[in-house]
Amino acid sequence: MNYQNPQIAETAELLLHRLSELPVKSDIFKAAELKALYDQLRTLPPEAKSAFGQEVNALRGALQAIVDEAQATEDALPPLDVTAPFAPNLKPSEQPQLLPSECGSIHPLTTEITTILDIFYRMGFEAVESREIDDEHHMFNTLNFPEGHPARDDYDTFTTTQTDASGQPYIAPAHTSTMQHRILTQHAPRLEQGIPIACVIPGRVFRNEDLDATHEHTFYQLEGIYVAKGVHAGMLMATLQTFLSTYFGQANLKTKTQPFYFPFTEPSFEFAIERPQILRKDDSAEQQWLELVGCGMIHPNVLRHAGIDPQVYTGFAWGFGIERLVMMKYGIEDIRHFEAAKLDFLRQFA
Ligand code: FA5
Numbered sequence: 001m002n003y004q005n006p007q008i009a010e011t012a013e014l015l016l017h018r019l020s021e022l023p024v025k026s027d028i029f030k031a032a033e034l035k036a037l038y039d040q041l042r043t044l045p046p047e048a049k050s051a052f053g054q055e056v057n058a059l060r061g062a063l064q065a066i067v068d069e070a071q072a073t074e075d076a077l078p079p080l081d082v083t084a085p086f087a088p089n090l091k092p093s094e095q096p097q098l099l100p101s102e103c104g105s106i107h108p109l110t111t112e113i114t115t116i117l118d119i120f121y122r123m124g125f126e127a128v129e130s131r132e133i134d135d136e137h138h139m140f141n142t143l144n145f146p147e148g149h150p151a152r153d154d155y156d157t158f159t160t161t162q163t164d165a166s167g168q169p170y171i172a173p174a175h176t177s178t179m180q181h182r183i184l185t186q187h188a189p190r191l192e193q194g195i196p197i198a199c200v201i202p203g204r205v206f207r208n209e210d211l212d213a214t215h216e217h218t219f220y221q222l223e224g225i226y227v228a229k230g231v232h233a234g235m236l237m238a239t240l241q242t243f244l245s246t247y248f249g250q251a252n253l254k255t256k257t258q259p260f261y262f263p264f265t266e267p268s269f270e271f272a273i274e275r276p277q278i279l280r281k282d283d284s285a286e287q288q289w290l291e292l293v294g295c296g297m298i299h300p301n302v303l304r305h306a307g308i309d310p311q312v313y314t315g316f317a318w319g320f321g322i323e324r325l326v327m328m329k330y331g332i333e334d335i336r337h338f339e340a341a342k343l344d345f346l347r348q349f350a
Helices: 006-021 025-030 032-043 046-076 108-122 150-155 176-192 233-248 300-305 322-330 335-339 343-347
Strands: 159-163 169-171 197-206 218-228 255-262 265-274 289-298 314-321
Touching: 006 025, 006 032, 006 046, 025 046, 032 046, 108 197, 108 218, 108 233, 108 322, 176 197, 176 218, 176 300, 176 314, 218 233, 218 322, 218 335, 233 255, 233 265, 233 289, 233 314, 233 322, 255 289, 265 314, 289 300, 289 322, 314 322, 322 335
Parallel strands: none
Antiparallel strands: 159 169, 197 218, 218 314, 255 265, 265 289, 289 314
16 A cells, blocks of 8 residues: 555554564554554644544554454464474374373372472472482582592493583482582571571482382482481481371381491481381281381581581481382382383373
8 A cells, every 4th residue: 555644654664564573463553653653643733634544544454454364364274282293284184193182191100209299398398309410519529429439339320421611521310419419508598597408309310220120220219308406317217207107108107227328428327117018028927128218417528518517507318219119109019110101000090
């Protein structure tokens, strides 16, 4: 359309160009230039108003026609599933048959992690997610593993070819303890205000492992950290006992500890529970134990590294394998079921 008024002609050219690039076409009606034309119309003398008004309305009509046409084309297109695991432009007849999404269900590990976290929330812990890529500093140095110490070999995992600023490869963490230094450093100022550090950290961990019914190369752990004044090992045992009794719904669950070694805790323990009924090997009256958790009092060097004075504050930490816990609860005999994507297994938890 040819506009007689040069100002309207110029605005029309500008708005038509802008419209071609706007993702939401109707936003063109919010343009300040269009509003300016209407504002100007109001100020014109009556004799000029009519011609100016007709051209501004014609411009608005032209814009509306383009917006309507774009909307009609959009409505005519079939909806696009950008998450579809095939080329989105395939015709419906060419698309592979997929199960309708209502057939899916939440993975049992997701459900159980939610249940586990809920118990710890009620005990006053907050949750922080761990990372799936980390570095040598958090994997070993801040956790009191001396350089070249054989204890590092217990955490054999995968590394990237890409290196960090210090020339070290990035590490797929072999345990959630890599988060300890971060949590302690970040929350240390709370201690001065008399607020304890109380965090649980769920996360996926990776190990270069020989696989069997209880060992996976990729599995979940839940780390726990508690630091305040006057914290002692009895509190650690009580915390784990309370959690496990609640999780298994068995108030009289019996637990025991035995000495262990972790560089980042002193003393260190392995925490065992009496096998829940479902996982007893036989009906004998003999007590049967199952080691489940690595734990201990946080090593003074780890606290010091995070700027916390171990003479004033003490704390405990633990780490358990989530799959093993879930296996015990439901009597699952092989850890590899979790990642096997077998519907027969998954449907039992749907
Ligand atoms: C650790 O990973 C320590 N970071 C735990 C810890 C945290 C100690 C804080 C002290 C303070 P460990 O390697 O034992 O410890 O693993 C802890 C738990 O993870 C085991 O008890 C087990 O439940 C689980 N786990 C270990 N390796 C595997 C595996 N390959 N597959 C499945 N679960 C595993």
